[in-house]
Amino acid sequence: MNATRFEGGQTTIRRALVLAAAGLGLTLVGGLFDASRALQAYHVAFTYWAGIAVGALLINMAFHAGKAKWYVVLRRVLESIPLAAPLLLVLALPVLLGMARLFPWVNPAGLDDELRHLAEHRRGYLNVPFFVVRTLVYFAVWIGVGHLLHGWSVRQDTEGGVELTAKQRRLGAGALPFVAIAMTFAAFDWQMSLDLHLASTIFGLYYFAGSFLSAFAVVILAVNASRGTAGMPGALMNENHYHSLGKYLLTFVAFWAYMAFSQYLLIWIANLPEEVPWYLARNRGTWVPVSVALVLFHFVVPFFILLSRKLKRSPGSLGFMAVWILVIHYVDVYWVMMPALRHDPAHALAVHWTDLPAVIGVGAALLAFVVWRMRGRAVVPVGDPYLPESLRYDPS
Template identity: 35%
Template structure:
């Protein structure tokens, strides 16, 4: 729709509010192809394991898993925050986020291999190795305090709690939104807005602790109170990118051509730009405080990422995850070009995958200070790419599956008209 075209209000059963058949037909290829790619990629990762990289297989799976989980969590937060602030502009794109937030339920099943790794001492989380403390000369009393939190039963209990909370929130907001499509009940919106505040607080706590458990505890002697916020920043940035890409693809295939306008891409672009800055700010602040403190137990994590291939990757993230998209999305002219915003969103999604790889994979080595120039060689690189691509294909295929049985827009949301006629100042 052009910037000055008159808005068109369609009935709730309009065919452009359904997933186009051309996209619905991709479900099985994505699900089947994604599963095969994931299995092959993880299998190759286990084959690439060696004495110097004993955790490569499970680490590769965790990298792929954390990538799609952050997309789902970012989508859940997008939905929660729109209800919290009673936003009108986002109604036409909110269902896209809802379709991906509900995938937290199948992602709970895909988390099982990570729990399975707990039964193999030190094969993913080194704190599961009973000899870890003695082998590294750690104080027994200090390590006992650490393992009072980092132990398999408590870890499993916390993980179950995270998914119960996320899944409960996702189901509640999904049912409220989709039921409203049929009933048109205004009270559904009021209820979702009422519970949005407590939901955001629960989300913040669980996401932070999950980041500590599944990311930071890979290096159990390292700690950062900002790590949870760093993971959140990447999640919400990537979720806005995902919504932008899916909006563009849906419109290219004939859905919601009159409802999602240049104004919505402009707003999504502003959020993408803002969260690029936020991600950079959190990452830099975390690094600066640890560098300034210069304490061995804090600097170890960054030291491992300043050597070998990860040293180059650290520089690449600064330039390619911050500077390039920062300059690329700064202009209002770019933000009001849907095709260009979709291109930048795809680019940032790739950078987010590299960021997750940078967080997880250095801990796959036997000793973090080992300078291994090629982590797994060509086989390891192919395995990592296949695993991420496969997990992403599964994620998108499941998203299409959800969307195919529902409308791709909240057709009876009381703020739908406000969203359609929305204009940036």
């Protein structure tokens, strides 16, 4: 198969940059009036999109480790999404510079006796220099692995052969634990440490489950966007590819629910007074409808909808579900982080006008960066020896 190099995307990049400038600009304006609240909105948006980028990297690595062949036709999409990691590192700067406004353990003097004791007890881990170093390590791992997998795949477009496939598979399997561990500790740092009450060892898996699910949703939307152009991944895929992507959506909708219920059940059974307040804050006041909505719209409704074989084989219907997943996953990240960020004793859901510009601004900036990185390269891994098998994919 001849390489079809991606030379388009200029319109997408321009539009995404306009959205990014508008979204981030409005967030900055909001920061001039209420710096803490705008930074909270930005931190939620950053954590949301960073999880999706790393989730795509983990999907690609898992498929390499499992020697999957069916996904080769859409692999370049999976390889490209993690290329956003260098920009995410830059976008992490406002979070690192504004830590005192986000994390209670940075300045524990103003906390009550219980929380101050917890902050002092964890000072060996929760301190500013170590937090910054850990964040840099996380991104070093993600950027390094993502760069190698993408670079070897692009080289294979011209060199061909199975040697580079073997290298990708070895790296995918060997580095998988390190990337996953980095994501787990990032969840501890960026989300769980916002509330000193919670110390859940399963928390990283919860963040992973939602991000992994949403990464599949982004892949579905990306291949759908390319369906109208010959030689693009969406145009080369058949119904069986979409069916498999739909099955992964169904699987990780259930896996997210399993992680959410497992964490809740463990804390409920243990009845630990230092951890129960984390759930009490999300099951009181105006946060109650959000909790109920997550149960219904992050699990129950999409689970039963995705049971349909016909829907999973329809790109349009699957694209609708992908948008649904991305929206409800943002609600989930917001539900996890915002009660801890707000510290509101009335447990009131207080949506701020900077929330939407922040998530749109960060997402649009990442979209422009990824599309720019894709330009000049083949849109599918044409040198992979398993591409013909992938194009003929039929698991029946």
